[in-house]
Amino acid sequence: MEQPPEGHGAQEQPAAGEGPPGCYRHPDRRTGIRCTRCERPICPECMVNASVGFQCPDCVRQGAGTGHAPAAARPRTLAGGTIAADPRLLTKILLAINVAVFVAVLAVGDHGRIVSDLDLIGLAYNPELGQVVGVADGEWYRLLTAVFLHQEVWHIAFNMLGLWWLGGPLEAALGRVRFLALYLVSGLAGSALTYLIAPPNGPSLGASGAIFGLLGATAVVVRRLHYDMRPVIVLLVLNLLFSFRSGIAWQAHVGGLVAGTLIAIGMMHAPREHRALVQYGTTALVLAAAIVIVVVRTASLT
Structure with missing residues (x-):
């Protein structure tokens, strides 16, 4: 031996x-x-x-x-990704992008059109432009740009703290490519559910959808490693209660949470011999479900 x-x-x-x-x-x-x-x-x-x-x-x-x-x-990494010299690099880049967009919003002020051009809105008439705008009008990019958009200091502060605390360990456990896929698809899934359920003429910011996706993925990783689940469960319950009682876009939170959890299950429990196929296949299925939701909602609005 x-x-x-x-x-x-x-x-x-x-x-x-x-x-x-x-x-x-x-x-x-x-x-x-x-x-x-x-x-x-x-x-x-x-x-x-x-x-x-x-x-x-x-x-x-x-x-x-x-x-x-x-x-x-x-x-x-734990999920089969390549170990990087800086396991938080993508987390830092995503944080920087969010902060840069927020600073741009503050710099432009109330008279700027950054928020109105990038937020998530299904279908509405914009009197300033004299035309109809929204995802249903072909502005598909809003599903993604809303994921990086904040308008209040408390909003970006909570989200960026969550991104830093949850993102670093997840990036180290999953690897950069898998972590980025988790973040973006969770955010898009949150936008898709908001687009489906929320009033089409009500603008919303979907940045929290990606953060809730990281929270769901953290729960899966903690469970996989047999860590104490109680702190994660408490954090999750508190965030969901805040989402439903504060009048914010809870749809993005729920959509991101479900997507992040499903993607993480596929990544953490994929059999070694078919790891890449199961991991990216699960991510693709979640993304496909979000796309179907968007297509169905668009058909109902046009």
């Missing part, structure tokens, strides 16, 4: 009631997953796909150098 690498002795099991141990590189992150080679606890950011289970970055480097672990020579 192969011995663990030098200095990689198995960690002692925690005493009863202590809960899962902390990651050997990030002690504050509790985890129930251990490296299959040295048995040290590893968090999602440190997990590297091996031929069997997951290995820690140290074992991957040693295995690649000795030729003992060729299957682990290409580091992979």
Whole structure:
């Protein structure tokens, strides 16, 4: 039997009631997953796909150098994506885009047309333009631009805090391509449900749909890693209660939450031998469902 690498002795099991141990590189992150080679606890950011289970970055480097672990020579995230040097790069870029659009809205002010040109509206007459506008009038881009649009300071503050707290760990666990697909499709699904249910002449901002998608995906990842679900459930319930009681566009929240949860299930539970097919197939099905909703709603309005 192969011995663990030098200095990689198995960690002692925690005493009863202590809960899962902390990651050997990030002690504050509790985890129930251990490296299959040295048995040290590893968090999602440190997990590297091996031929069997997951290995820690140290074992991957040693295995690649000795030729003992060729299957682990290409580091992979928990969902099979490529491990990047900066696991929060896309999260930072998305945050920057949201903030840049918000600053532009503030700079233009009430007399500008950024919000009215980019918000989500089904079909309405714009007296300033003297014409009908909206998704049903062919302005499909509103389904996506609304995902990056905020008008109040409290709105963007809550969403960007959520993006930073949820986005970083998810990007590390999924990889950049999968994370970006999750974010965008969740946002589009939120816009699609808003377009279907909300009054067609009522403009709305769908930025929170993508954030709720990240929240749903976080619940799936936490469940997959056997972490304590209670904090995520409490956060989810509080956000849903706020959505339904505050008079904001709850449709985008529900649509994004459902889409993000379904996509994350496909990504986290895909069988290894057909991982890419199941992951991107699930994402494509959710996107297709959103497109069908948009097409059906458009047909009913025109």
